Amino acid sequence: MEALDRRRRLERLEKALLLDVGRCNKDFGLIEAGDRIMVAVSGGKDSMTLLHLLLELKQRAPIHFEVFALTLDQKQPGFDASELVRWMDRRGIEFHLVEQDTYSIVLDKVPEGKSYCSLCSRLRRGILYGQAQRLGATKIALGHHRDDVIETLLLNLFYAGQIKAMPPRLESDDGRNVVIRPMAYVPEETIAEFAELMAFPILPCNLCGTQDGLKRQRVKALLAELSAENANVKGNLLAALSNVVPSHLFDPRLLG
Structure with missing residues (x-):
């Protein structure tokens, strides 16, 4: 009975995840016929879930596209990808x-006590761009989800004075790479539950997201507090990104 309940929960979660990914793909044209998509797999719950979903879509979609995975070993202490390598090999995934x-x-x-995240992210992005070119990828898929998007929006509002988030589709400045975020509509809690049930091999990160006092953690706590009062807060923030009223903002470039 327990195994049956687990399977039903997995089916329900996978269906919800695929619906959100499909909706995002339809809205922003993320996946096209002939694409060779490189999934940047950190070994966390988000990127592992994304890889699973894109492989599922590959089987179901009416168009042909390829999916493969790439993991970057940045030589962080304790990083061991051996279990991940075996997991990919058992499933016949190009890795x-x-x-x-x-x-x-x-x-x-980075000075002691400061966040590593910004520099680490920039270095990683440059390497991913180079590897995508080397391996013939037409798209780089990242595992950012709805919560990442709205947290980034608030971080930029509060600390950078910008109305800026994470777009579902972004072309690099030199035009050589296209980054897609197929899970931009997906709530983090759905991913967490799915990844736990799937028992993905999760690799811990000793640098990102584990340092006390990071601004993102403060924003995450604020969102949790607001969501306890109003369950629609996160959904409303995401909806606001596609419901902009330029005439009521201050940027002269939007008033044309």
Whole structure:
């Protein structure tokens, strides 16, 4: 009975996830015929769920596209991808493990007590762009979800003075790479429950998201507090990103 209940929960969650991913794909044209999509797999719940969903879509979609995974070993202490390598191999998934020591660079450049996230992210992005070109990828798929999007929106509002979030589809400045975020509509809690039931091999990160005092953690706590008062807060913030009234903002470039 327990196994049956688990299977039903998995089916329900997978259906909800695929619906959100499909809706995002329809709205922003993320996946096109002939695409070769590189999924940036960190080994966390988000990227593992994204890989699973894109492989499912590949089987069901009326168009042909390829999906493969790439993990970047940045030489962080305790990072061990061996279980992930075995998991990919057992499932016959095209997988590339790339070793680049960005950890030493981050430690050298970032003052003690400051967040590593920004520099680490920039270095990782540059490597992913280069690997996508090397491996013939037409798109780079990242595992950001709804909560990441709205947290980034608030971080930019509060700390950078910008109305800026994470777009579902973004072309790099040089036009050589296209980044897609198929799970931009997906709530984090849905991913967490699904990943736990799927028992993905999860790799801990000793740098990102574990340092006390990070601004993102403060924003996450604020959203949790507001959501306890109004369950629609996160959905409303996401909806606001596609419901902009330019005439009621201050940017002259929007008033044309």
